[in-house]
Amino acid sequence: xxxxxxxxxxxxxxxxxxxxxxxxxxxxxxxxxxxxxxxxxxxxxxxxxxxxxxxxxxxxxxxxxxxxxxxxxxxxxxxxxxxxxxxxxxxxxxxxxxxxxxxxxxxxxxxxxxxxxxxxxxxxxxxxxxxxxxxxxxxxxxxxxxxxxxxxxxxxxxxxxxxxxxxxxxxxxxxxxxxxxxxxxxxxxxxxxxxxxxxxxxxxxxxxxxxxxxxxxxxxxxxxxxxxxxxxxxxxxxxxxxxxxxxxxxxxxxxxxxxxxxxxxxxxxxxxxxxxxxxxxxxxxxxxxxxxxxxxxxxxxxxxxxxxxxxxxxxxxxxxxxxxxxxxxxxxxxxxxxxxxxxxxxxxxxxxxxxxxxxxxxxxxxxxxxxxxxxxxxxxxxxxxxxxxxxxxxxxxxxxxxxxxxxxxxxxxxxxxxxxxxxxxxxxxxxxxxxxxxxxxxxxxxxxxxxxxxxxxxxxxxxxx
Numbered sequence: 001x002x003x004x005x006x007x008x009x010x011x012x013x014x015x016x017x018x019x020x021x022x023x024x025x026x027x028x029x030x031x032x033x034x035x036x037x038x039x040x041x042x043x044x045x046x047x048x049x050x051x052x053x054x055x056x057x058x059x060x061x062x063x064x065x066x067x068x069x070x071x072x073x074x075x076x077x078x079x080x081x082x083x084x085x086x087x088x089x090x091x092x093x094x095x096x097x098x099x100x101x102x103x104x105x106x107x108x109x110x111x112x113x114x115x116x117x118x119x120x121x122x123x124x125x126x127x128x129x130x131x132x133x134x135x136x137x138x139x140x141x142x143x144x145x146x147x148x149x150x151x152x153x154x155x156x157x158x159x160x161x162x163x164x165x166x167x168x169x170x171x172x173x174x175x176x177x178x179x180x181x182x183x184x185x186x187x188x189x190x191x192x193x194x195x196x197x198x199x200x201x202x203x204x205x206x207x208x209x210x211x212x213x214x215x216x217x218x219x220x221x222x223x224x225x226x227x228x229x230x231x232x233x234x235x236x237x238x239x240x241x242x243x244x245x246x247x248x249x250x251x252x253x254x255x256x257x258x259x260x261x262x263x264x265x266x267x268x269x270x271x272x273x274x275x276x277x278x279x280x281x282x283x284x285x286x287x288x289x290x291x292x293x294x295x296x297x298x299x300x301x302x303x304x305x306x307x308x309x310x311x312x313x314x315x316x317x318x319x320x321x322x323x324x325x326x327x328x329x330x331x332x333x334x335x336x337x338x339x340x341x342x343x344x345x346x347x348x349x350x351x352x353x354x355x356x357x358x359x360x361x362x363x364x365x366x367x368x369x370x371x372x373x374x375x376x377x378x379x380x381x382x383x384x385x386x387x388x389x390x391x392x393x394x395x396x397x398x399x400x401x402x403x404x405x406x407x408x409x410x411x412x413x414x415x416x417x418x419x420x421x422x423x424x425x426x427x428x429x430x431x432x433x434x435x436x437x438x439x440x441x442x443x444x445x446x447x448x449x450x451x452x453x454x455x456x457x458x459x460x461x462x463x464x465x
Contacts, residue, residue: 333445334445355373390459391425
């Protein structure tokens with residue numbers, strides 16, 4: 001005879017929470033807050049969210065505060081820069097959190113892939129995410145389907161916002177209205193109407209950079225000098241790089257014009273920006289604001305940059321005079337045999353410096369190019385001889401220099417004026433590095449004894465030693 005089964009219901013403990021095999025008296029609850037911009041009204045919203053969740057969790061008898069994780073001024077379309085979000089996930093994986101509460105799916109993430117990835121990762125740990133606005137808990141059976149649909153809508157909302165922002169910015173561009181963050185733009189501030197006005201203290205730094213560059217100082221040396229002098233950048237930090245110097249030298253806004261839509265965003269999720277190489281229309285606004293340097297000076301710099309680039313390509317150089325401690329002859333000495341560049345070598349045991357063709361040796365010490373080594377003192381003597389010859393023949397060059405000065409090419413005008421003035425000085429008795437970097441384009445060495453000097457404005461002098 002079978003005995004009747006007796007089933008006794010054991011009530012759940014109302015004051016405990018089970019996670020995995022661990023029974024807890026209170027559920028450890030964390031809140032995640034995010035505002036997508038750094039505008040003042042949004043920051044107030046950020047503070048309100050933190051205050052709200054602190055009170056909300058504290059007032060729940062079964063909840064125990066596990067932390068408030070908050071990212072300010074960060075987009076929700078990806079998690080790469082959301083440090084507090086990543087810290088919260090790490091704490092979940094470390095077993096410090098039982099439940100995450102957030103205002104809405106769009107506050108958690110606007111990227112469908114991120115939403116699903118992180119919700120499932122936490123769900124596998126037994127950790128739910130509760131979205132207040134949508135009233136969804138990802139641990140519920142029906143929650144994930146609804147969550148997937150709504151997270152897709154949140155991503156589409158982000159796309160729509162991005163498109164609206166693009167439309168607004170491009171509409172302003174068509175009207176000639178620039179979109180510039182002066183906190184990252186050296187030389188300018190904005191007035192109460194949003195117009196660019198010159199910041200004279202910063203503008204003098206810009207003028208110095210242009211002046212030094214046209215005087216032959218390479219960008220890395222400019223970086224070194226500004227850093228040593230503790231000259232502050234646009235955000236007040238002494239943080240200079242070659243790329244930032246080149247950016248200043250090529251920015252048309254420093255001459256008072258604005259080229260709009262130089263870059264564009266290719267993906268609203270990654271926020272990746274690329275250079276506009278004609279994919280989208282651009283708008284050139286001439287005289288849109290006061291210039292820091294003249295248009296002629298800016299155009300001269302562009303021509304000099306192109307000249308250096310062509311020189312670098314012709315002689316297969318990875319750089320052109322960008323080393324902060326370079327000798328003035330660096331990257332300018334050409335082998336007459338193989339057209340390679342000469343490099344400076346130090347023979348410490350002999351106490352001398354020599355210049356040697358870069359193709360002098362092949363692998364395993366085998367001799368390559370037969371171009372002869374040149375002692376530095378011989379190179380200096382050859383330059384002095386060539387320069388003094390040019391000074392002596394100054395009158396024969398005057399007519400050509402005057403034609404160049406009257407011409408349309410601003411770089412040629414500058415070089416001719418410089419040469420006309422410098423050639424009035426007394427003959428050299430020793431090499432002046434600043435003079436070399438200003439006037440010398442290149443020197444071609446033949447058999448270690450014959451030197452062909454080519455100067456920036458087109459003069460050519462030979463020197464045989």
